Amino acid sequence: DQQVKQNSPSLSVQEGRISILNCDYTNSMFDYFLWYKKYPAEGPTFLISISSIKDKNEDGRFTVFLNKSAKHLSLHIVPSQPGDSAVYFCAASDPSYDKVIFGPGTSLSVIP
Amino acid sequence: GAGVSQSPSNKVTEKGKDVELRCDPISGHTALYWYRQSLGQGLEFLIYFQGNSAPDKSGLPSDRFSAERTGGSVSTLTIQRTQQEDSAVYLCASSLNRGLDTGELFFGEGSRLTVL
Numbered sequence: 001d002q003q004v005k006q007n008s009p010s011l012s013v014q015e016g017r018i019s020i021l022n023c024d025y026t027n028s029m030f031d032y033f034l035w036y037k038k039y040p041a042e043g044p045t046f047l048i049s050i051s052s053i054k055d056k057n058e059d060g061r062f063t064v065f066l067n068k069s070a071k072h073l074s075l076h077i078v079p080s081q082p083g084d085s086a087v088y089f090c091a092a093s094d095p096s097y098d099k100v101i102f103g104p105g106t107s108l109s110v111i112p
Numbered sequence: 113g114a115g116v117s118q119s120p121s122n123k124v125t126e127k128g129k130d131v132e133l134r135c136d137p138i139s140g141h142t143a144l145y146w147y148r149q150s151l152g153q154g155l156e157f158l159i160y161f162q163g164n165s166a167p168d169k170s171g172l173p174s175d176r177f178s179a180e181r182t183g184g185s186v187s188t189l190t191i192q193r194t195q196q197e198d199s200a201v202y203l204c205a206s207s208l209n210r211g212l213d214t215g216e217l218f219f220g221e222g223s224r225l226t227v228l
Contacts, residue, residue, distance in 0.1 A: 034216075043116070043203055043219030044155070089155060099145070099168060100217060104154030
């Protein structure tokens with residue numbers, strides 16, 4: 001039973017345009033959400049996070065939006081760059097359990 | 113370096129053999145996680161260590177899997193009697209405390225296990 005879902009396994013975007021990666025979750029107890037980026041043959045690296053008490057967090061070209069009522073969050077990358085091509089994992093944490101749960105990932109390709 | 117170090121980076125073994133995967137977390141990080149990523153799949157939680165507390169083993173897929181963390185630092189993930197379905201990249205991550213105040217887990221580059 002997947003608690004963190006990323007329903008799009010892949011996404012292609014033209015360079016300079018906006019990339020929107022979506023994530024849905026089922027556990028209303030999650031209090032912290034994170035996005036990680038992974039290049040081939042490397043470990044995931046932290047990108048941006050958001051607390052459940054907020055609805056938006058912005059860091060440069062990256063913005064994460066949280067809609068708690070819909071149990072949905074999204075990562076916006078604008079403008080998209082070829083170097084953004086990677087697999088993006090959505091992750092969430094339940095304070096009741098000491099573990100971070102990851103979604104299956106979305107592979108983003110930014111086309112020059 | 114100062115990052116999370118994992119070894120070996122690649123391991124090919126025969127079905128039925130035991131393997132050990134090692135993780136050196138960032139110095140001072142009290143939390144340590146093991147995840148695995150099978151081909152085309154997401155990151156599957158395996159086990160979590162926090163300080164001297166009993167580890168959370170809820171993600172271990174079978175009793176062939178075990179892990180220990182000696183002295184609150186280095187961790188070893190052991191897979192006994194490996195099966196082909198154990199083939200995956202095994203990722204270790206560490207963080208300060210639970211890592212959630214900063215929202216950041218620091219991952220190693222992973223150990224790719226191939227079971228023939």
